[in-house]
Amino acid sequence: MNGQLMKELEELGGEIRPASLKKCDEIIIDQPGFSAVIALWGGHLVSFTPSGQPDLLFQSENKGGEGRFGRRHFGVPVCWPWFGANEEQEDFPAHGLARYFRWEFIEAGRFKNGDVKIVIRLASEDHPLIEEMWPYAFELRQVFRFSSKGFRINFTAANLSDKPMPVSEALHTYFHVADNKTAQVHGLDQVTYVDKFDEGREYQQQGVVTPCNHMDRVYVSSPEECEIHDPDMQRRLIIQTEGSGSTVLWNPGGKLAKKRADMDKEDYCRFVCVEAGNALSDAYVIAPGEIHQLKLKVKHKPLMED
Numbered sequence: 001m002n003g004q005l006m007k008e009l010e011e012l013g014g015e016i017r018p019a020s021l022k023k024c025d026e027i028i029i030d031q032p033g034f035s036a037v038i039a040l041w042g043g044h045l046v047s048f049t050p051s052g053q054p055d056l057l058f059q060s061e062n063k064g065g066e067g068r069f070g071r072r073h074f075g076v077p078v079c080w081p082w083f084g085a086n087e088e089q090e091d092f093p094a095h096g097l098a099r100y101f102r103w104e105f106i107e108a109g110r111f112k113n114g115d116v117k118i119v120i121r122l123a124s125e126d127h128p129l130i131e132e133m134w135p136y137a138f139e140l141r142q143v144f145r146f147s148s149k150g151f152r153i154n155f156t157a158a159n160l161s162d163k164p165m166p167v168s169e170a171l172h173t174y175f176h177v178a179d180n181k182t183a184q185v186h187g188l189d190q191v192t193y194v195d196k197f198d199e200g201r202e203y204q205q206q207g208v209v210t211p212c213n214h215m216d217r218v219y220v221s222s223p224e225e226c227e228i229h230d231p232d233m234q235r236r237l238i239i240q241t242e243g244s245g246s247t248v249l250w251n252p253g254g255k256l257a258k259k260r261a262d263m264d265k266e267d268y269c270r271f272v273c274v275e276a277g278n279a280l281s282d283a284y285v286i287a288p289g290e291i292h293q294l295k296l297k298v299k300h301k302p303l304m305e306d
């Protein structure tokens with residue numbers, strides 16, 4: 001690991017630790033107002049814990065399988081360059097390639113206002129298997145921004161090939177809730193969703209989404225802001241996005257969770273996935289030489305505070 005980069009990370013109060021997941025490293029940031037963990041395997045935020053509060057992201061005791069395309073992607077895994085199943089190659093893993101490769105740690109520092117900045121990168125040219133599976137050269141970057149108020153992820157995808165590159169994607173955030181039966185998602189009233197648990201039928205959301213149990217819904221052309229209200233934790237999570245047409249809500253429910261090797265039996269009760277992305281009719285194309293940005297901002301507040 002580059003010595004200058006390690007020095008910059010140490011100056012931030014951060015360190016690199018070996019992690020058990022795929023025997024890859026994690027970046028740990030400990031600050032007076034929060035702590036955060038980023039896994040370099042799969043390149044994603046694993047944990048964000050404001051001081052004195054439960055993690056904003058779901059944690060599981062289940063360590064999952066260690067195979068390359070084995071499941072275990074809690075926190076904010078990146079689904080890219082395809083969301084869901086690959087329509088042309090049945091044997092390709094669901095939700096794309098980005099979450100199955102080692103990302104490179106490239107920058108640690110601070111923003112002008114003191115917020116912590118960490119940057120990681122995944123380039124197709126560094127991974128022969130990616131080049132075999134996806135015929136477009138690309139570079140991905142995630143800029144993480146942390147403060148005691150919450151976290152932000154700026155995800156940028158550059159098409160370095162000379163062909164238009166089709167993309168569907170999501171920042172597949174597993175938000176930690178005390179109980180999925182009482183958690184509520186606000187902000188999607190009247191938005192049309194495709195119900196993947198009901199043969200892709202379309203519905204219109206009426207009011208608040210609750211309970212958040214056994215659902216697999218793609219809200220298309222959705223608003224840029226929604227909120228999770230957690231009455232048991234007395235916490236509100238405000239989720240703001242840019243460059244995201246779709247909001248995906250997912251929770252496997254008890255029956256499906258039982259069949260999964262990456263989840264313990266009751267895990268599904270303690271998360272709601274609210275995913276910022278572009279799926280189904282919101283999928284798009286990045287022109288040769290162009291970039292696309294997907295931004296996610298998450299703030300936490302007490303339930304009753306404005």
Ligand SMILES: O=P(O)(O)OC[C@H]1O[C@@H](O)[C@H](O)[C@@H](O)[C@@H]1O
Nearest residue numbers: 073094095172196216248250275
């Ligand atoms: O198990 P995975 O591949 O991480 O995906 C979990 C779920 O992710 C959701 O985003 C999808 O809409 C679901 O269909 C899918 O089952």
